Amino acid sequence: MRMSVKLRAEEQFAATQKKDKQVLKKKEKARQETAEQVARLRALRLAKEAADREAAEKVDAEKAAAKN
8 A cells, every 4th residue: 555655746746847847848949939939139230230331331422422
């Protein structure tokens, strides 16, 4: 009788550990996806800022050329 109680407790503990690992995996995957999305958005923002900067420099150059 006593061994069966111990065995059942160990099985429950193992099941809980397995479930905890699955939850941690799921959280890590969600964190990774969020980090990838942030990196993608950052790259898009930086590309847009560079394009805006180039456009502004071009307009400034055209204005300078028109004055001369």
